[in-house]
Amino acid sequence: MGKPRKEIEKIDTYKHGKSIKELQRELGISEVLKLASNENPLGISPRARAAFLKCVDELHLYPEVASYELVRKLSQVTGFPTEQIITGAGATELIEMLALTYLDPKSEMLTADITFIMYRISTTMMGAKNVLVPLKDYRYDMEAMARVVSDRTKIVFIANPNNPTGTIIHKKELDEFLDKVSDEVIVVMDEAYFDFVDDDEYPSALDYIRSGKNMVCLRTFSKNYGMAGLRVGYAIAPKGIIEQLYKVKKPFNVSRASQATAIAALDDEEFLRRSVELTHQEKEFLYQEYERLGLKHVPTQTNFIILDMADGDRANNLSQELLKKGVIARPMAGAWGAPHMMRISIGEHNQNVTLIRTLEGIL
16 A cells, blocks of 8 residues: 555544534534634634635636735735735645745754644654654743754744634744744744634734744634635745745635635624624633533633633543533634643633533533
């Protein structure tokens, strides 16, 4: 059958959260509540939906190779020139492009030990070394990370807010870290959940890029605009980095429908406002209920909340019992490296009430 590269043999296959249809097939049930993948409970932006339907008759045509109109729209929204923007099939593809462009077997990638696992998978794929620094109080330990930066460090991945803990690093911490790190190191700020942040100390990567820092900002349409199924993300970075990323970008990587839908979504400020307000309102409800049930939770700056069960078996058992009741949560065992944790998305109020009632019954 052929032998894969040794780097590929080292990779743990990414295990997605169980889908609604999977659970329905397995258990023969019709009512399933999915709170595992941080999807927008309001669905897709109405303007985005209309744009998607409008372009149906053009789907026989290839998309714009460089997402020309979408990049122009992103330029207008962010204030960055088009030469500093590139799109991908979700932020995940852009992570892979960064690894492909800058990592090799002699280099290192630095990140936290419990964070988005695609940083590690993409690094391993390139034969580079993963340097993982333990979280401190569920947050990136920027002081510890600065101490292990070496001459071999090529990329630092920082999920801000962090997936799966929902925590952020603050501006002072980032400033002190950047002061200690060579400008040759590319600092990638993954801001997939930035729209949900309500902490005044949150540092926007875009401000640092404007000031000339060697930084990449990753963002996505999956969470805020309810477009997870269409796979659209983008990166903003110095022009030189974007030029290199274009060399490894697949042609037609963002579909015609995805581009049209994303352009329309950027104009739907009302939908974005409602999505953020719902998340902020419902996380307060869930905080109170988790506390009442004696479930340790981590305050979040995202649209999900992590539960720390302290014990891997307890977390796994609770996850399995929820599945039996038709509720899909996301255990953080396996490649995530946090078997004692379980991540649960924030849904609409009726969904959250169902979740709490189900947890109450199980506990």
